[in-house]
Amino acid sequence: MNGEARAATASQTVGPFFHFGLTPKPNGRLVDTLSGGEAITLVIRVTDGDGQPLNDALVEVMQEGLFGRMPTGEDGTCVFETIRPRVSSNGPVNISPHVFVCLFARGLLRHLHTRIYFAGDAALDRDPVLALVPHDRRHTLLARPDPADGRQWRFDLRLQGADETVFFAE
Amino acid sequence: MPRSALAGTQPPLLFPAYRSTIRRAPSEPAIRVPASLSDLGVPVYGWWPVGDTDNDLTRQHDGEPQGQRIIVSGRVVDEDGRPLRGALLEIWQANAAGRYRHSRDDHPAPLDPNFGGAGRTITDDEGRYRFTTVKPGAYPWRNHENAWRPAHIHFSIFGSTFRTRLVTQMYFPGDALFPYDPILQSIHDERARNRLVSRLDLSVTEPEWALGYTWDVVVRGENGTPFEERA
Numbered sequence: 001m002n003g004e005a006r007a008a009t010a011s012q013t014v015g016p017f018f019h020f021g022l023t024p025k026p027n028g029r030l031v032d033t034l035s036g037g038e039a040i041t042l043v044i045r046v047t048d049g050d051g052q053p054l055n056d057a058l059v060e061v062m063q064e065g066l067f068g069r070m071p072t073g074e075d076g077t078c079v080f081e082t083i084r085p086r087v088s089s090n091g092p093v094n095i096s097p098h099v100f101v102c103l104f105a106r107g108l109l110r111h112l113h114t115r116i117y118f119a120g121d122a123a124l125d126r127d128p129v130l131a132l133v134p135h136d137r138r139h140t141l142l143a144r145p146d147p148a149d150g151r152q153w154r155f156d157l158r159l160q161g162a163d164e165t166v167f168f169a170e
Numbered sequence: 171m172p173r174s175a176l177a178g179t180q181p182p183l184l185f186p187a188y189r190s191t192i193r194r195a196p197s198e199p200a201i202r203v204p205a206s207l208s209d210l211g212v213p214v215y216g217w218w219p220v221g222d223t224d225n226d227l228t229r230q231h232d233g234e235p236q237g238q239r240i241i242v243s244g245r246v247v248d249e250d251g252r253p254l255r256g257a258l259l260e261i262w263q264a265n266a267a268g269r270y271r272h273s274r275d276d277h278p279a280p281l282d283p284n285f286g287g288a289g290r291t292i293t294d295d296e297g298r299y300r301f302t303t304v305k306p307g308a309y310p311w312r313n314h315e316n317a318w319r320p321a322h323i324h325f326s327i328f329g330s331t332f333r334t335r336l337v338t339q340m341y342f343p344g345d346a347l348f349p350y351d352p353i354l355q356s357i358h359d360e361r362a363r364n365r366l367v368s369r370l371d372l373s374v375t376e377p378e379w380a381l382g383y384t385w386d387v388v389v390r391g392e393n394g395t396p397f398e399e400r401a
Binding site: 008009014016020033049050054056068100104105107110111112132137159160164167168169 | 171175176179180181182183185188190191192193194195196197198199200201203204205207208212213214215216217218247249251261262270271272274286287288324326332335336339353354356357362363365366387388389390391394397398399401
Protein backbone atom coordinates (compact mmCIF):
# COMPACT_ATOMS: atom_id res chain seq x y z
CA MET A 1 0.00 0.00 0.00
CA ASN A 2 2.15 2.85 -1.19
CA GLY A 3 -0.08 5.47 0.33
CA GLU A 4 -2.63 5.22 -2.51
CA ALA A 5 -6.28 5.72 -1.74
CA ARG A 6 -8.11 2.56 -0.73
CA ALA A 7 -11.65 2.05 0.51
CA ALA A 8 -12.08 1.25 4.19
CA THR A 9 -12.34 -2.38 5.21
CA ALA A 10 -15.95 -3.55 5.47
CA SER A 11 -17.60 -3.74 8.86
CA GLN A 12 -18.97 -7.04 10.16
CA THR A 13 -21.21 -7.72 13.13
CA VAL A 14 -19.69 -7.98 16.60
CA GLY A 15 -21.80 -11.16 17.00
CA PRO A 16 -23.17 -12.57 20.24
CA PHE A 17 -19.90 -13.88 21.72
CA PHE A 18 -17.73 -10.77 22.13
CA HIS A 19 -17.75 -10.63 25.92
CA PHE A 20 -14.56 -12.57 26.65
CA GLY A 21 -12.77 -10.50 24.01
CA LEU A 22 -14.06 -6.98 24.56
CA THR A 23 -15.57 -6.80 28.04
CA PRO A 24 -13.68 -9.24 30.31
CA LYS A 25 -13.64 -6.43 32.88
CA PRO A 26 -16.36 -3.84 33.35
CA ASN A 27 -15.41 -0.40 32.07
CA GLY A 28 -18.38 1.69 33.15
CA ARG A 29 -16.92 3.98 35.85
CA LEU A 30 -16.06 7.25 34.17
CA VAL A 31 -16.65 9.16 37.39
CA ASP A 32 -13.30 8.04 38.82
CA THR A 33 -11.45 9.83 36.04
CA LEU A 34 -13.63 12.83 35.26
CA SER A 35 -12.92 15.33 38.00
CA GLY A 36 -15.55 17.43 39.71
CA GLY A 37 -19.08 17.69 38.42
CA GLU A 38 -22.38 16.17 39.41
CA ALA A 39 -22.10 12.39 39.81
CA ILE A 40 -24.89 10.51 38.03
CA THR A 41 -25.79 6.98 37.06
CA LEU A 42 -26.67 6.62 33.38
CA VAL A 43 -28.84 3.57 32.65
CA ILE A 44 -29.07 2.72 28.95
CA ARG A 45 -31.67 0.20 27.80
CA VAL A 46 -31.52 -1.29 24.30
CA THR A 47 -34.63 -2.82 22.67
CA ASP A 48 -35.47 -4.26 19.25
CA GLY A 49 -38.45 -3.82 16.92
CA ASP A 50 -40.58 -6.10 19.10
CA GLY A 51 -39.72 -4.08 22.21
CA GLN A 52 -37.62 -6.99 23.42
CA PRO A 53 -34.42 -6.18 25.33
CA LEU A 54 -31.11 -6.89 23.60
CA ASN A 55 -29.14 -9.01 26.04
CA ASP A 56 -26.12 -9.15 23.72
CA ALA A 57 -25.40 -5.55 22.77
CA LEU A 58 -22.16 -3.67 23.35
CA VAL A 59 -22.45 -0.01 24.30
CA GLU A 60 -19.47 2.34 24.02
CA VAL A 61 -19.73 5.88 25.30
CA MET A 62 -17.48 8.90 25.13
CA GLN A 63 -17.66 11.95 27.32
CA GLU A 64 -14.98 14.65 27.48
CA GLY A 65 -12.78 12.26 25.48
CA LEU A 66 -13.06 9.54 28.11
CA PHE A 67 -14.11 6.11 26.93
CA GLY A 68 -16.48 3.63 28.57
CA ARG A 69 -17.67 0.25 27.34
CA MET A 70 -20.30 -2.08 28.79
CA PRO A 71 -22.28 -5.10 27.59
CA THR A 72 -26.04 -5.14 28.14
CA GLY A 73 -27.48 -7.64 30.59
CA GLU A 74 -30.52 -9.91 30.35
CA ASP A 75 -32.84 -6.91 30.77
CA GLY A 76 -31.17 -5.04 27.90
CA THR A 77 -29.57 -2.46 30.17
CA CYS A 78 -26.07 -1.35 30.97
CA VAL A 79 -24.99 1.21 33.54
CA PHE A 80 -22.34 3.92 33.47
CA GLU A 81 -21.25 5.76 36.58
CA THR A 82 -20.33 9.18 35.31
CA ILE A 83 -20.90 12.88 35.80
CA ARG A 84 -23.56 14.97 34.17
CA PRO A 85 -21.90 16.18 30.95
CA ARG A 86 -20.61 19.73 30.88
CA VAL A 87 -19.98 22.10 28.01
CA SER A 88 -16.34 22.06 27.04
CA SER A 89 -14.73 25.43 27.67
CA ASN A 90 -13.11 25.49 24.22
CA GLY A 91 -16.06 24.08 22.24
CA PRO A 92 -18.91 25.87 20.49
CA VAL A 93 -20.97 27.78 23.09
CA ASN A 94 -24.35 26.57 21.89
CA ILE A 95 -23.66 22.84 22.20
CA SER A 96 -25.92 21.13 24.70
CA PRO A 97 -23.92 18.76 26.88
CA HIS A 98 -24.29 15.17 25.73
CA VAL A 99 -22.74 11.70 25.79
CA PHE A 100 -21.63 10.19 22.48
CA VAL A 101 -22.79 6.58 22.00
CA CYS A 102 -21.54 3.84 19.69
CA LEU A 103 -23.68 0.69 19.58
CA PHE A 104 -22.67 -2.79 18.42
CA ALA A 105 -24.76 -5.98 18.46
CA ARG A 106 -25.53 -9.26 16.80
CA GLY A 107 -27.75 -8.27 13.89
CA LEU A 108 -26.01 -4.92 13.40
CA LEU A 109 -23.72 -5.31 10.41
CA ARG A 110 -22.29 -1.85 11.18
CA HIS A 111 -22.12 0.08 14.41
CA LEU A 112 -24.56 2.92 15.09
CA HIS A 113 -23.87 6.42 16.42
CA THR A 114 -26.22 8.39 18.59
CA ARG A 115 -26.12 11.02 21.37
CA ILE A 116 -27.65 11.19 24.82
CA TYR A 117 -28.85 14.66 25.78
CA PHE A 118 -30.31 15.54 29.17
CA ALA A 119 -33.97 16.49 29.50
CA GLY A 120 -34.45 20.01 30.82
CA ASP A 121 -31.02 21.26 29.82
CA ALA A 122 -31.09 24.97 29.07
CA ALA A 123 -29.13 24.68 25.81
CA LEU A 124 -31.26 21.96 24.14
CA ASP A 125 -33.10 24.48 21.98
CA ARG A 126 -29.86 25.96 20.70
CA ASP A 127 -27.93 22.74 20.03
CA PRO A 128 -26.95 22.67 16.32
CA VAL A 129 -27.13 18.87 16.03
CA LEU A 130 -30.54 18.61 17.68
CA ALA A 131 -31.61 21.32 15.26
CA LEU A 132 -30.99 18.83 12.42
CA VAL A 133 -33.47 16.37 13.98
CA PRO A 134 -37.21 16.66 13.22
CA HIS A 135 -39.09 18.06 16.24
CA ASP A 136 -41.20 14.94 16.70
CA ARG A 137 -38.10 12.74 17.04
CA ARG A 138 -35.94 14.86 19.36
CA HIS A 139 -37.40 13.23 22.46
CA THR A 140 -35.71 9.96 21.47
CA LEU A 141 -32.34 11.56 22.25
CA LEU A 142 -33.19 12.60 25.80
CA ALA A 143 -32.22 10.85 29.01
CA ARG A 144 -34.68 11.51 31.83
CA PRO A 145 -34.17 11.47 35.57
CA ASP A 146 -35.66 8.54 37.47
CA PRO A 147 -38.65 9.94 39.42
CA ALA A 148 -37.57 7.95 42.49
CA ASP A 149 -33.87 8.88 42.31
CA GLY A 150 -32.84 12.11 40.63
CA ARG A 151 -29.17 10.97 40.41
CA GLN A 152 -30.21 8.23 38.05
CA TRP A 153 -30.84 9.08 34.41
CA ARG A 154 -32.49 6.64 32.01
CA PHE A 155 -32.05 6.48 28.26
CA ASP A 156 -33.99 4.16 25.94
CA LEU A 157 -32.20 3.10 22.80
CA ARG A 158 -34.91 1.75 20.50
CA LEU A 159 -33.72 0.20 17.27
CA GLN A 160 -37.14 0.27 15.61
CA GLY A 161 -40.74 1.25 16.28
CA ALA A 162 -42.74 4.42 16.89
CA ASP A 163 -40.07 5.94 19.14
CA GLU A 164 -37.09 4.65 17.17
CA THR A 165 -33.97 6.40 18.40
CA VAL A 166 -32.38 8.89 16.04
CA PHE A 167 -29.02 7.69 14.73
CA PHE A 168 -26.43 9.88 13.08
CA ALA A 169 -24.28 9.57 9.97
CA GLU A 170 -21.13 11.53 10.57
CA MET B 171 -12.26 8.46 -3.64
CA PRO B 172 -15.50 9.18 -5.56
CA ARG B 173 -18.65 8.11 -3.75
CA SER B 174 -19.67 5.85 -6.64
CA ALA B 175 -16.50 3.81 -6.10
CA LEU B 176 -17.54 3.27 -2.49
CA ALA B 177 -21.04 1.95 -3.19
CA GLY B 178 -21.47 -1.52 -1.75
CA THR B 179 -18.17 -1.53 0.13
CA GLN B 180 -19.98 -1.49 3.50
CA PRO B 181 -22.88 -3.77 4.43
CA PRO B 182 -26.42 -2.39 4.67
CA LEU B 183 -28.12 -2.46 8.07
CA LEU B 184 -31.06 -4.49 6.80
CA PHE B 185 -30.04 -7.72 5.10
CA PRO B 186 -32.93 -10.17 5.59
CA ALA B 187 -30.86 -13.27 4.76
CA TYR B 188 -29.09 -12.49 8.04
CA ARG B 189 -32.22 -12.87 10.12
CA SER B 190 -31.12 -10.91 13.19
CA THR B 191 -31.05 -7.72 11.11
CA ILE B 192 -34.82 -7.82 10.56
CA ARG B 193 -35.85 -6.64 14.03
CA ARG B 194 -32.63 -4.78 14.83
CA ALA B 195 -31.85 -2.63 11.80
CA PRO B 196 -33.17 0.91 12.33
CA SER B 197 -35.80 1.75 9.70
CA GLU B 198 -35.25 5.53 9.59
CA PRO B 199 -32.25 6.86 7.70
CA ALA B 200 -29.43 8.22 9.83
CA ILE B 201 -29.28 12.01 10.10
CA ARG B 202 -26.15 13.50 8.58
CA VAL B 203 -24.02 15.54 11.00
CA PRO B 204 -21.53 17.91 9.36
CA ALA B 205 -17.90 17.25 10.26
CA SER B 206 -17.67 20.57 12.13
CA LEU B 207 -20.29 19.37 14.64
CA SER B 208 -19.26 15.72 14.82
CA ASP B 209 -17.82 14.02 17.90
CA LEU B 210 -15.82 11.65 15.68
CA GLY B 211 -12.74 13.85 15.82
CA VAL B 212 -12.53 14.05 19.61
CA PRO B 213 -9.41 12.29 20.93
CA VAL B 214 -10.52 9.40 23.13
CA TYR B 215 -8.66 7.45 25.79
CA GLY B 216 -9.44 5.06 28.61
CA TRP B 217 -8.57 1.45 27.81
CA TRP B 218 -6.49 -0.70 30.09
CA PRO B 219 -2.87 -1.61 29.23
CA VAL B 220 -1.91 -4.59 27.11
CA GLY B 221 -0.06 -7.46 28.83
CA ASP B 222 2.98 -9.49 27.67
CA THR B 223 1.18 -12.57 26.35
CA ASP B 224 -1.91 -10.75 25.15
CA ASN B 225 -0.89 -11.07 21.50
CA ASP B 226 -0.01 -14.78 21.76
CA LEU B 227 -3.14 -16.83 22.31
CA THR B 228 -1.08 -20.02 22.45
CA ARG B 229 0.80 -18.93 25.59
CA GLN B 230 -2.00 -17.80 27.88
CA HIS B 231 -2.45 -21.13 29.68
CA ASP B 232 -0.33 -23.89 31.21
CA GLY B 233 -0.27 -26.00 28.07
CA GLU B 234 -0.52 -25.45 24.34
CA PRO B 235 -3.93 -25.31 22.67
CA GLN B 236 -5.08 -27.94 20.18
CA GLY B 237 -5.16 -27.02 16.53
CA GLN B 238 -3.11 -25.51 13.73
CA ARG B 239 -0.77 -22.88 15.13
CA ILE B 240 -0.85 -19.73 12.99
CA ILE B 241 0.52 -16.21 12.88
CA VAL B 242 -1.75 -13.40 11.72
CA SER B 243 -0.10 -10.09 10.98
CA GLY B 244 -0.61 -7.02 8.87
CA ARG B 245 -0.88 -3.28 8.77
CA VAL B 246 -3.60 -0.85 9.71
CA VAL B 247 -3.70 2.33 7.62
CA ASP B 248 -6.38 4.90 6.94
CA GLU B 249 -7.89 5.70 3.55
CA ASP B 250 -5.30 8.40 3.02
CA GLY B 251 -2.56 5.77 3.40
CA ARG B 252 -1.41 6.94 6.82
CA PRO B 253 -0.48 4.22 9.30
CA LEU B 254 -2.74 3.98 12.36
CA ARG B 255 -0.11 4.15 15.08
CA GLY B 256 -0.70 3.10 18.67
CA ALA B 257 -4.16 1.72 17.92
CA LEU B 258 -5.70 -0.93 20.15
CA LEU B 259 -6.46 -4.17 18.28
CA GLU B 260 -8.60 -6.72 20.07
CA ILE B 261 -9.41 -10.15 18.65
CA TRP B 262 -11.65 -12.99 19.74
CA GLN B 263 -12.38 -16.31 18.10
CA ALA B 264 -13.64 -19.87 18.42
CA ASN B 265 -11.16 -22.64 19.21
CA ALA B 266 -9.93 -25.17 16.64
CA ALA B 267 -13.11 -27.22 17.14
CA GLY B 268 -15.38 -24.25 16.43
CA ARG B 269 -16.41 -23.53 20.03
CA TYR B 270 -16.26 -20.15 21.78
CA ARG B 271 -15.35 -19.89 25.44
CA HIS B 272 -18.69 -18.23 26.09
CA SER B 273 -21.54 -19.28 28.37
CA ARG B 274 -24.12 -18.92 25.58
CA ASP B 275 -22.24 -21.00 23.00
CA ASP B 276 -23.96 -24.39 23.18
CA HIS B 277 -22.37 -25.95 20.10
CA PRO B 278 -21.49 -29.50 21.22
CA ALA B 279 -17.81 -29.26 20.31
CA PRO B 280 -15.13 -29.51 22.99
CA LEU B 281 -13.75 -26.56 24.87
CA ASP B 282 -9.96 -26.49 25.07
CA PRO B 283 -8.60 -25.92 28.59
CA ASN B 284 -5.53 -24.32 27.02
CA PHE B 285 -7.34 -21.84 24.80
CA GLY B 286 -9.21 -18.72 25.83
CA GLY B 287 -9.51 -17.18 22.39
CA ALA B 288 -8.99 -13.49 23.15
CA GLY B 289 -6.01 -11.30 22.30
CA ARG B 290 -4.98 -7.65 22.36
CA THR B 291 -2.12 -5.68 20.92
CA ILE B 292 -1.09 -2.14 20.00
CA THR B 293 -0.03 -1.22 16.46
CA ASP B 294 3.54 -0.01 16.00
CA ASP B 295 4.74 3.17 14.29
CA GLU B 296 4.05 1.68 10.85
CA GLY B 297 0.61 0.50 11.91
CA ARG B 298 1.78 -3.12 12.07
CA TYR B 299 0.35 -5.80 14.33
CA ARG B 300 1.02 -9.49 14.90
CA PHE B 301 -0.88 -12.24 16.72
CA THR B 302 -0.03 -15.89 17.31
CA THR B 303 -3.07 -18.13 17.70
CA VAL B 304 -4.62 -21.33 16.34
CA LYS B 305 -6.83 -21.51 13.30
CA PRO B 306 -10.47 -21.33 14.42
CA GLY B 307 -12.95 -23.99 13.31
CA ALA B 308 -16.17 -23.41 11.39
CA TYR B 309 -19.30 -23.69 13.52
CA PRO B 310 -23.06 -24.04 13.06
CA TRP B 311 -25.54 -21.28 13.88
CA ARG B 312 -29.29 -21.09 13.74
CA ASN B 313 -29.78 -18.43 11.07
CA HIS B 314 -31.24 -20.93 8.60
CA GLU B 315 -31.33 -24.67 8.02
CA ASN B 316 -27.82 -26.13 8.21
CA ALA B 317 -26.13 -22.73 8.54
CA TRP B 318 -22.37 -22.72 9.20
CA ARG B 319 -20.08 -19.75 9.65
CA PRO B 320 -16.81 -19.85 7.71
CA ALA B 321 -13.78 -19.82 10.01
CA HIS B 322 -13.09 -16.26 11.14
CA ILE B 323 -11.35 -14.11 13.72
CA HIS B 324 -13.23 -11.11 15.10
CA PHE B 325 -11.22 -7.87 15.05
CA SER B 326 -11.91 -4.65 16.90
CA ILE B 327 -9.81 -1.62 15.95
CA PHE B 328 -9.68 1.41 18.21
CA GLY B 329 -7.57 4.34 17.15
CA SER B 330 -7.28 7.76 18.70
CA THR B 331 -10.83 8.85 17.74
CA PHE B 332 -14.16 7.20 16.93
CA ARG B 333 -13.66 8.12 13.26
CA THR B 334 -11.38 5.12 12.84
CA ARG B 335 -13.47 2.74 14.99
CA LEU B 336 -14.04 -0.56 13.23
CA VAL B 337 -15.33 -3.98 14.23
CA THR B 338 -15.07 -6.65 11.58
CA GLN B 339 -14.12 -10.27 10.88
CA MET B 340 -11.10 -11.75 9.13
CA TYR B 341 -11.56 -14.88 7.04
CA PHE B 342 -9.18 -17.52 5.67
CA PRO B 343 -8.42 -18.01 1.96
CA GLY B 344 -10.37 -20.55 -0.05
CA ASP B 345 -13.09 -21.30 2.50
CA ALA B 346 -15.86 -23.22 0.72
CA LEU B 347 -18.45 -21.76 3.10
CA PHE B 348 -18.14 -18.18 1.78
CA PRO B 349 -21.04 -18.34 -0.73
CA TYR B 350 -23.40 -19.63 1.97
CA ASP B 351 -22.62 -17.05 4.65
CA PRO B 352 -25.09 -14.13 4.75
CA ILE B 353 -22.84 -12.11 7.06
CA LEU B 354 -20.01 -12.02 4.52
CA GLN B 355 -22.41 -11.86 1.57
CA SER B 356 -24.15 -8.80 3.06
CA ILE B 357 -21.30 -6.80 1.49
CA HIS B 358 -22.41 -6.20 -2.06
CA ASP B 359 -19.03 -5.34 -3.57
CA GLU B 360 -17.04 -8.48 -4.36
CA ARG B 361 -13.66 -6.79 -3.96
CA ALA B 362 -14.72 -5.46 -0.57
CA ARG B 363 -15.67 -9.01 0.46
CA ASN B 364 -12.35 -10.31 -0.78
CA ARG B 365 -10.52 -7.73 1.33
CA LEU B 366 -11.87 -9.46 4.44
CA VAL B 367 -9.98 -12.59 3.42
CA SER B 368 -6.42 -12.95 4.66
CA ARG B 369 -3.74 -14.46 2.44
CA LEU B 370 -1.30 -17.21 3.17
CA ASP B 371 2.07 -15.47 3.38
CA LEU B 372 5.23 -17.57 3.40
CA SER B 373 7.23 -14.53 4.55
CA VAL B 374 5.16 -14.48 7.74
CA THR B 375 5.25 -18.25 8.21
CA GLU B 376 7.80 -19.49 10.74
CA PRO B 377 9.45 -22.63 9.30
CA GLU B 378 8.96 -25.76 11.42
CA TRP B 379 6.60 -23.79 13.66
CA ALA B 380 3.57 -21.90 12.36
CA LEU B 381 1.81 -20.93 9.13
CA GLY B 382 1.55 -17.20 8.51
CA TYR B 383 -1.34 -15.14 7.18
CA THR B 384 -1.28 -11.47 6.22
CA TRP B 385 -4.32 -9.28 6.59
CA ASP B 386 -4.23 -5.50 6.13
CA VAL B 387 -6.95 -3.22 7.42
CA VAL B 388 -8.01 0.18 6.14
CA VAL B 389 -9.93 2.51 8.44
CA ARG B 390 -11.85 5.62 7.46
CA GLY B 391 -9.80 8.58 6.30
CA GLU B 392 -9.77 12.13 7.58
CA ASN B 393 -12.47 13.39 5.24
CA GLY B 394 -13.96 10.00 4.41
CA THR B 395 -17.60 9.48 3.54
CA PRO B 396 -19.71 8.18 6.46
CA PHE B 397 -20.18 4.41 6.29
CA GLU B 398 -23.93 5.02 6.19
CA GLU B 399 -23.47 6.35 2.66
CA ARG B 400 -21.42 3.40 1.41
CA ALA B 401 -23.90 0.52 1.74
